[in-house]
Amino acid sequence: MARVLVVITPAEGHVNPSLGLVTQLTNNGEEVIYVCTEEYRSRIEQTGAQIITYPFPQDAFSHDPVLKPQEYKHSYQFIYMMVSGIIRRIIPNVLQVIEDQKFDYIIFDSLMGWGGTILAEKLRIPAVCSIASFAFVEPLGSHSGLSETETKELYEATMKITTELAEEFQVSIPAIEEIPAHAGQLKLVYTSRYFQPQAEKLDDRFIFTGPSIITRQDAPTFSFELLHERYPQTVYIAMGTILNKNLDFYQLCFEALGDLPVNVVLSSGRYTDMEPLADQIPHNFIVKPYIAQLDMLQHTNVFITHAGMNSTSEALYYNVPMVMIPLTSDQPLVASRVQELGAGITLDKNSLSTTDLREAIVEILSNPFYKQQAYLIGESLRQAGGYKRAADIIMNHFAKV
Structure with missing residues (x-):
């Protein structure tokens, strides 16, 4: 060999x-x-x-x-x-x-x-x-x-x-x-x-x-039963591993989604200090420094993401539509392609508001079109x-x- x-x-x-x-x-x-x-x-x-x-x-x-x-x-x-x-x-x-x-x-x-x-x-x-x-x-x-x-x-x-x-x-x-x-x-x-x-x-x-879908052996465990006991739908938030320390963005998520009847799971990043926001976390949020993303996506209805290629591919592999807030590099290109194919909504990071984020989440949760389009891309990835x-x-x- x-x-x-x-x-x-x-x-x-x-x-x-x-x-x-x-x-x-x-x-x-x-x-x-x-x-x-x-x-x-x-x-x-x-x-x-x-x-x-x-x-x-x-x-x-x-x-x-x-x-x-x-x-x-x-x-x-x-x-x-x-x-x-x-x-x-x-x-x-x-x-x-x-x-x-x-x-x-x-x-x-x-x-x-x-x-x-x-x-x-x-x-x-x-x-x-x-x-x-x-x-x-x-x-x-x-x-x-x-x-x-x-x-x-x-x-x-x-x-x-x-x-x-x-x-x-x-x-x-x-x-x-x-x-x-x-x-x-x-x-x-x-x-x-x-x-x-x-x-x-x-x-x-x-x-x-x-995509190369392989389970991380060092991933922490997460109780998905807890989600099912709360609300039937789940929003997952993860903004990558490089630019994930924006506390203002996380606070905006709290304000936009805190009163929706959905579970919101936020992966803040291992090196992000969430202590300044500890008293503001809404009751429907679960905040963890790191979550096994492949497992999480199989329990997710909408994924809020920076549209990095890995995260986007993993979400689509599991037929999950997205709200995308591209930050840099190739992320605008990836987000544009997902939106072009109907599997998500792109929001502008520079003008992002609580209303924008909330409306995008509600739109995807209530309109089966996005899920259907995510499935089409996901099927092409799986095949x-x-x-x-x-x-x-x-x-x-x-x-x-």
């Missing part, structure tokens, strides 16, 4: 989709070496893979000014983040910790872009690109929102770093448009062709396998084959190479 190198950006939304695939590859007999950070050791070891770590700040995607998610006004901002924040910081570390090791192929994260190509070239092995969001037909922020001077300065800064890296690794200098491209012989997308925007523009190298099909495709492909 093959010896496989897996290199994924150390972020929840990128590591988690890869875990089912890695588990299946190891179960199928592949020897998987997973290079990531210490923060993800437990999860990765549970897959059966061997983990090799490198230093990287645990809270980088929450606080680092380059890596912190933002709304990109121009594609060059996204590309600069990739080069300066991801490729320059991670690729040298990866090459150092795997020095002198041999592999048969590599699976790398799409957020590394050209960095994955560098690894494949230096190791002289074929590559698979792991795409944790939609496959981007165009980079994020493709519509210009910067002045001509700002665009020129950003281009020059990006290409300066790119040129330095190309010289360091003795590889050719890519055009700026090539840096974020999904490289590799196979491009693995954890969604369905039906849900993917502009899927007709993507060739057969893009393999759509649906895509999941991580078992992904592993089979990868292993069959490289068995022929």
